[in-house]
Amino acid sequence: MTRLAESCDYAFAQSNYTPQRLWEFFEGNRSRFNIAHECVDRHAVDPARLAVRVAHADGRDELITFRSIAETSSRIAHWLRSRGIVAGDRVAVMLDPSLPFYAAMFGAMKCGAIAVPLFTLFGPEGVRLRVADCSPRVLLVNTEKAPTAVGIEGTETVVVDSEFVEALAAFPTEYQPDTEADDLALFQYTSGTTRELPAAVKHTHRSIVVLMLAALYGTGIRPGDEFFCPSSPAWGHGLAHGTLAPLAMGVTTGTYAGRFDAIRLMRALQDYGITNLSSASTHYRxxxxxxxxxxxxxAIRKLSYTGEPIDAETLRFIDETFGVPACSMYGTTEVGVALVNYPGASDFVVKPGSLGKAVPGLEVQVQRPDGTPAPPNEIGEIRLLRRGEWVPTKDLGRVDEDGYFYHAGRADDVIISAGWTMSAVEIEDVLMQHPDVCEAAAIGVPDPVRGQVVKAFVVSPRPGDETFTRDLQDFTRERLSQHEYPRQVAFVTELPKTPAGKINRKAIRDAEAAFRVTA
Known part of the structure; x- marks a missing residue:
């Protein structure tokens, strides 16, 4: 194993990291490289070596070895070739985490096709929009989801059932990949709304090399860890950080399948003896x-989160329950992980709520609109230096005097009221500290006098009345400032979320705008 994996410490990372050393984790090179070989086949020598633990919502535990994924994915690679699939063809996989899911995804990449994981909770329109965007030759689904996917023109829908599995037995259990490092391997869709579908983010086989930065310093994965990531592998966190990165290191990973239940998750963490947990903020809440x-x-010793900031109350819960710092991992699907808190580093102080500091080798700044660096604690846009140019993230943030970064929301989450600039994230964080608030979201709504005012949407078991509204307004104003509080409060039974579990403020803004038009 490469020297980079010998320690989690911050100083060690700064003094030992070079981009070239990331290649030491792999057998491939800058010319010939295949993700399926690197993540599965080379670790399958021991037939009992465990690759994935799947905690199913119904209580089942599915234990999947590297050998079983290697053999079944080889059979699927041969099966795809037998159906005329050639290098560069897209193969969509809409299956819950299971042996068929991993075998199909790695089998597609093994034979040179492009794997396209799709979220199993997509409805017909969500599936059709993505299929229309990537034009897969084959779409693999389970029996339950087949009615959602059948009949898409130009795509063959194949149901992965017992009959399909039996048919695979006729194909060989070995397949020799033959792909170049820069061949496309994966199309990944972000968790945006289906009304504004983002184009697929396209990953080459060699992209997994850079991914090791997130594994080493964002989730802190090291050989010997018992790792778990409950995020769906159809999304960036569950796919990149929960699946590809740990498997590439030969580390057993764990995941969740089915309707999410926090108690089922915690039972799995206990029963599997998980020592390293990386999850979405929503799961901790x-x-x-x-x-x-x-x-x-x-038994958790390292813990990380991503997706959105965690409120102060949940941070306290993490500290009391797990006894280890909650380490944020920040990045975007397009640019990768940029800011981390180095889980497991004995020489790195984790500041609660901060995004941490840059991964080794990357320069990150908070900048003013004119591109100059913002001074400490001034809110600006987080930008990354890539190939000599500053790349915008469309996220706002600030840097403190010690060089730690803090998130201040998306650029479109800023609320400007009577000349005051307010952060929806900060207001939500304070609302979440109220003992009667379960969830909260804040947006700016039009106001004839102030331009915008803050409107909060609150989920609470307490009846929503004028007394509760004033209570929340006073609670927020006392903790932020006299002008920084929700002048309007709406009490709702739930908040819309993206498939990845983030609060979908855009959906809230759109619904509010539509309501104002019809009101």
């Missing part, structure tokens, strides 16, 4: 609000 965490015993 749901564990907290379940009220059941004290029923379980945990």
């Amino acid at each position: 749901m564990m907290r609000t379940s009220g059941a965490a004290k029923q379980f015993r945990f």
